[in-house]
Amino acid sequence: xxxxxxxxxxxxxxxxRPVEDGTQIRRRRECPECGExxxxxxxxxxNIIKRSGATEPFAREKVLVGVRKACQGRPVGDDDLVxxxxxxxxxxxxxxxxxxxxxxxxxAILAPLRELDExxxxxxxxxxxxxxxxxxxxxxxxLLRAVPSSANSHSANEVNEKSxxxxxxxxxxxxxxx
Numbered sequence: 001x002x003x004x005x006x007x008x009x010x011x012x013x014x015x016x017r018p019v020e021d022g023t024q025i026r027r028r029r030e031c032p033e034c035g036e037x038x039x040x041x042x043x044x045x046x047n048i049i050k051r052s053g054a055t056e057p058f059a060r061e062k063v064l065v066g067v068r069k070a071c072q073g074r075p076v077g078d079d080d081l082v083x084x085x086x087x088x089x090x091x092x093x094x095x096x097x098x099x100x101x102x103x104x105x106x107x108a109i110l111a112p113l114r115e116l117d118e119x120x121x122x123x124x125x126x127x128x129x130x131x132x133x134x135x136x137x138x139x140x141x142x143l144l145r146a147v148p149s150s151a152n153s154h155s156a157n158e159v160n161e162k163s164x165x166x167x168x169x170x171x172x173x174x175x176x177x178x
């Protein structure tokens with residue numbers, strides 16, 4: 001690392017610490033030539049390969065913009081969206097790849113968004129998966145109903161646990177005129 005004070009082409013690492021959520025490292029360095037100390041931050045690069053073939057660095061802000069549109073008018077806070085974007089980045093970094101297709105980013109958004117808000121999930125999925133008919137929406141809604149998200153199953157259990165009233169089971173009797 002070049003010293004910013006004397007431009008000597010070498011420096012010694014004095015201290016290293018993780019910063020933010022562990023995706024960066026802050027290093028305290030000392031120049032052996034002039035003795036000045038300075039700090040650097042290192043980030044592991046994560047590039048996104050767009051459909052056009054161009055690459056660009058991953059940006060949480062882009063995830064936030066897309067998800068914020070899907071959550072417009074929904075009871076979802078900014079803190080929830082920031083956590084979702086962080087989860088998406090962590091999921092992508094865990095793949096161990098330095099370059100990831102843009103489509104994989106969209107897929108990484110779907111699961112945490114569904115846990116956060118199913119209506120927002122449906123909105124995002126309709127654009128991401130390019131829904132063109134009511135049948136596309138109906139099929140996705142059928143999947144939502146068939147496989148409940150973990151957030152919904154937790155909230156249903158919490159409601160049952162908090163209720164002091166005994167649970168009532170009803171038997172439905174169906175009659176036919178055959």
